[in-house]
Each structure stands twice: as structure tokens, then as C-alpha cells.
Amino acid sequence: MRVSVVVPNYNKERTLRDCLSAVYAQTPPPAEVIVVDDASTDRSRQIAAEFPCTLLAFDANRGVSAARNAGAGRAGGEVLFFVDSDIALAPGALAAAVRTLKAYPDCGVVQGIYDLHPLYDDGPVEAYKTLFEHFWRRRATGLTSTTMFALTAVPKEVFDLVGGFDERLRDAEDVEFGTRLPQRYTIRVSDEIVGRHDDVDRLRPYLSELFRRAVTYAGAVVATRWDRPTATSGEAPADRAPHQVDLGSVVGMVSSGLTVASVPLILLSPWWAALPVTLIGAAVVADRHLLAFALRHRGPRFLLYAAGLRWLTHLTEFLGMGIGVSGALLRRIRALGARPTTVESRR
Template identity: 85%
Template structure:
């Protein structure tokens, strides 16, 4: 299989050199490397020019969906390997992707995991985010239900069949892609495809990103469950995402704990309700917290528990708004449908 590597980039001068160096150091060399620069204002284009890759430069910023689509349209390989420009692949990542696609002919998407170590260690927020992403992705190894395109390989025929990314989306576009993947294709997570990620390292940008993705993700998944696709090659029965009971308990428990906290003003005994809800959140996250304790120690465990609670709370609000927005759009769509002739009495 000929592999075309597509690297969407926007203002990643800090990591782009490491990203491309890792791509060209693969044990299975790519057939071509296409960097799509999304109107960067830093040194990104000069850095990319130092490598033997094709550089597509957008005159205006169009978002990661448009960047990936442009790279895929230019690619000539049998397999599209998408890697974000803030990730440095382990040397065997491309070879692992090819092995997986050859071993499982029904596999339409194979995606990798983040290394436990960030590309650059910039503090506790990034340490938590990297640890969580590594834990969550490794636990999902094998057949999974959600697509993520930070480091992901797709046969070009499958990508073209799905129709690429929705260029209206700048968050959760990779998840939405999976909702249109025909059900006959498997989505696989491979722990042999590894990359070191330079993740967000400040609290407010982390929570803001999380909130935006939660709103978009909830809307996309809700719409995918409610709406049947138009007739065509895509199967209408793909479940876009399995319900993760632990995540649901964490989000709902965190949200209700905040909502019931004022009951303490009515009676001190009612403090047992939010305390019990927080205890349920800890139980739901016990595997992740134990993982944090093993790898980072007791002090980091306390930090991770607090940040995990903030994460749940942010997702609870974002998911709620996303589902409400999807429901409102559905109601409006139903009301705007023309009444069939003869249906009125």
C-alpha cells in the first residue's frame, strides 16, 4: 500500500519540525507528504519548505476540516494517514497502520494512541490531559465506535465514499465523520500507532476547548441518532457512539453535585446528597485515578481528581447545550416541513 501523509497545520511553528522529522523517520517511508497550511502567520511555511514535502497554502483560514479535505484531494496514495502538526509519530506508526488495514479487510479507519509522555512537558494541565488521553485510547484498543483523526489512517476509497469532513465544523469534525462511515466498515484503535502530542497546557484554554467540543459533539451525535441518512451506499444502522456509563455518571454526578449544594442552607444533613454524588464520580473514575497514582504519585492524584471534576462539569454543561440545540433544530425542521396534500381534514 502506498501511504500519503496529510498534515494540517495552523501556527504550529513550535512543533511542525518535530512532526515532519518523525514522518520522514518512519520505518515504512510514506509515498508522499502533504502539508496543508491554513493561513499561518508564524514561520510554519518556511519550516515546511525545509522538507521534501508538498505544501498547500490557504490564503485565508478555513479550519482543519477544509485543510484535511484539501490534502486528501491532492493525495495519490492508497491510504491517507492524517497526523496533526503538533504530534511526533513513533518510527513504526505508518507500518502499524498498513499491517492493521491488511490484516482486517473490513477496517475502514485505524487510529493510534498518544504516548504517555507529551512532546514537550509544559506543566500539570498538559500532564493530566496527556495521561487521560493515553489511558482512554489504550483502553479502547481494538474495535471501537468513535473516529478521531489526530493520528489516523483511512483507505482513500473509504474516505471518498464518506465524502470527507464537514467543512462547516471546526470542532468534533472527526467524530461527525464517523457518523457517516458505512456500518460495514470497522473502526479500530491500535496501540502500535503511537505519537507524542504537544497538548494544551493552560486551564482556561483547556476548559474552553473541552466546552466547544462537547457542544459540537453532542449536537452531531444526537443528530446522527435522530436522523436517518439519505438512501445510498452508506448504511443507516451505524451506532455513532457507545454510551460510556462511567462518563455519564461522572458528568451527571458532577452537575447534580453543584446543583444540590445549596440544599446545605436548608439543612446540614442534606450535605450528604452532593457528597454522595461526588463519591459516585470518584467511583466512576477509579481506574483513571489509580492510573494517575501509579504513574505520577499521590500529589498528582489529588490534582488529577480536581481537574477531572472540572472536566466532567464542563462536559455536562456543553453536552446539555449541544443536545438542546440539536433538539431545537429538529423541532424547527419538523415544523417547517410542508404538509402533504390531502393530509388536512
């Protein structure tokens, strides 16, 4: 199988050279590498010019969905391997992706995992984010139901059948892609496809990114299932079954939101303090496996930090999901109210 590597990029001069060096170090090497620069204002294009890749340059920023679609449209390989420009692939990642696709002919998407250690260690926020992403992705090894495109291979014919990414989306676009994948194709996670990721390393940008993604996810993935059409011919990609719900995350999100809501009750009676304490305990229990993993790899001090940041993560996702679903419901109500009513004429 000929592999075309597609690298969407926006202002990643810090990591782009590492990313492309790792791609060209793969054995066997890819048939072609396509870098799609989404109107970067840094030295990204000069760095890409150091490599024998095809460079597609946008005049205006259009988002990662448009960048990936442009790269896929230019690609000539049977397999598209998407890797973000802030990830350096481990040796053998491309070969592992091809092996998986050959071993499972029904596999429509095979995605990798993040290394436990970041590409650059920039502090505790990034350490937590990388540890969580590694834990979550490695836990999903094998068959899964959610698509994440940071380091992912797709047969080109499958990508074309799905119709590419929704260019209206700048967050959660990869998850939304999976909702349109025909049911007959499976989604797999391989722990042989590994990349070191340079993740967000400051608290405010991390929470902001998390909030935006939750809002978009709620509107583009959760709410759209209310209007999901039924399957017809068998070729339509709209009949994808909903991906599995992570019960632990749901418990964590709900308990964190209720914790904040219940704090004012303490003013009525000190006995109400038992409620937020219980809710916090429920969140800890829901995340016990992740927290135990943090303890094993980072020690007790980091465990306390990770527990606090995990709770804050749940609260941010709770708020984002709530706003996203509420906005989708409001749009749905307005659309229903705007529909013209047909009055049957009487003879």
C-alpha cells in the same frame, strides 16, 4: 500500499519541524507528505519549506476539516495517514498502520494512541490531559466504535466513499466522520501507532476547548441520530451503528452537574450536604480506573490534582452537552413549526 501522509497545520511553528522530522524518519518512508497550512500567521510555511513535502496554503482560515479534505484530494496513495502538526510519530507508526490494514481487510479506519509523556512537558494541565488521552486510547485498543483523527490511517477509497469531513465543523469533526462510515467497515485502535503530543497546557484554554467540542458533539453526533435515515441500498454510509456510550463518563458528567445543583439545598438543612458528597463519590467511583492509573504513574499529589481536574472536566462537558442538545432540540422544534401544512381540498 503507498502511504500519503496528510498534515493539517495552523500556527504550529513550535512543533511542525518535530512532526515532519518524525514522519520522514519512518521506515519505510511515506510515498508523499502533504502539509496543508490553514492560513497560519507564524513561520509554519517557512518550516514546511525545509522538507521535501507538498505544501498547500489557504489564503483564509477554513478549519481542520477543510485542511484534511484538501490534503486527501491531492493525495495519490492507497492509504491516507492523517497526523496533526503537534504530534511526533514514534518510529514504525506508518508500518504498523499498513500491517493492520492488511491483516484486517474489513478495517476502514485504524487509529493510534498518544504516548504517556507529552512532546513538551509544560505543566500539570498538559500532564493530566496527556495521561488521560493515553489511558483512554490505550484502553480502547482493538475494535472500537469512535473515530479520532489525530494519528489515523484510512484507505483512500473508504475516505472517498464516506465523503471526507464535514467542513462546517471545527470540533468533533473526526467523531462525526465515523458516524457516516458504512457498517461493513470496522474501526480499530493500535497501540503500535504511537505519537507524542504537545497538548493544551493552560486551564482556561483546556476547558474552553472541551466546552466547544461538547457543544459541537451534541449537535453534530448525538442530535443528528434523531433524523438518521434508514439504510437502503447497502452502499449508503448513513447506517453506521451508534458508537458505544462510556458509562463512566456519563455517570461523571451527570453527578458533577447534580452536585452543583444540589449545593443550594444545604441552606435548607445541613443534612442535604450528604447529597453532593454522595454524588462526588459516585464520580470518583466512575473514574476509579483512571485515577488508579494516575496514582501509579504520577504519585499521590498528582492523584489529588487529577481528581479535581477530572471533576471540573465532567462539569464542563455536562454544560456543553446540555447546551448542544438543547440547541438541537430548539432547532428541531422550529423546523417542525415552519413546515407548511397541507390542507386537503374538499370537493
